[in-house]
Amino acid sequence: MCAFLCADQHGTELHIYELAVRLDRQRLGLGRNLVAVTIRAAQRRRVDSITLTTFSGVAWNAPFYEHLGFRRLHARNMGARLRAILRGEVQAGLPAGVDVRCA
Template sequence: MTSVTIRLAEPTDAAYFPAIEQSAGELFRTIEDLAWIADSENLTDPHYAELIRCGASWVACTQDGRLIGFLCAEIMEHELHIHELAIVFDFQRQGIGRQLLDTAVAWAAESDLAGVTLTTFRCVAWNEHFYARAGFETLPENRVDPRLAAIMKFEIARGLPADRRCAMWRPLNRTLK
């Protein structure tokens, strides 16, 4: 496992996020029907800067200070919603994503939020299965609230395949969803 430091993201970090997201997307080339994602557009610096201003985004840095991963989230209603978790391709599968995720979940719990939500790809090892191992549950369609449904609708409108998307939730304070 690579030794990294996890810290809150700073506004100047946003400039690095698109390149990290692009590198992270290379892993999609291993899935034939999703390989196109490796060449799709990433979120922009201003979009990431706005998420950083929300105060719930973290970065993973190597010992020499290189940013190699990030998690961007924001509080939505009574939950923390993860918008993006990305690790540079060469540093994937070393536990760095899990460290970022654990940091965000701990922060959400300390902030007395009811849970953590996200949308991701169904049946992809480093997406749905990764989050399931971290305590997230895939929500059946009848438990996807209007906020998550709207996020998924937006993602599908941007070209993500509806049959491959799912919403996930990890309860923190045992509030019923």
């Protein structure tokens, strides 16, 4: 396996939990294609929104998703589900703080 995307539907929202591409296969469009396929599948399922969380300060994470059409949410614009996901990530050992993780 060289790449995968893990997502789950929550009502009319789809959340991408993880996208990974093997290091020697990066920059070939695999991640971009996985996200595009996921977006098309979500549209067929009449999903209202697609969310994800990622590292804010890693040069390729947030800008990659923004280039694909995602936009960064301010904490006041996050619903309870996204706030709970971010809290769960901290409980699982990821660093805390809005300057570290974003949705």
